[in-house]
Amino acid sequence: MWQKSSYSSANDECVEVRALDGLVELRESDTGAVIVRTTPLKFAKFLQGVKAGEFDHLTDLTT
Template sequence: MTSPAWQKSSYSGSSNACVEVRAADGVVELRESDEGDVIVRTTSLKFATFLQGAKAGEFDHLTATP
């Protein structure tokens, strides 16, 4: 069985400096495109909860520029 293809956000445009994600069998994997051998794995439920927080702005302070 082959793994699903990695997907990046359409907001990344043609940039290769992005976070990529793929999911299969209830597991979500994330990696940075320039560090492809380092993979973070989590459950679909935990990832969905994280995305809800991100959409609600809970992590905006991490991306704000001074």
């Protein structure tokens, strides 16, 4: 079953995630046919990086 963050709005513009066959799958809710698959370890490391701010420079619109 696909899950989305409780912080997502009521519309369908969000990232969804699920575990399937030992992998983690992610998709954009409005383009559900495009699915990214990764291992649980790589996904955990990615989330750690997000929480640590490693990707914040990608959202800086001033540069």
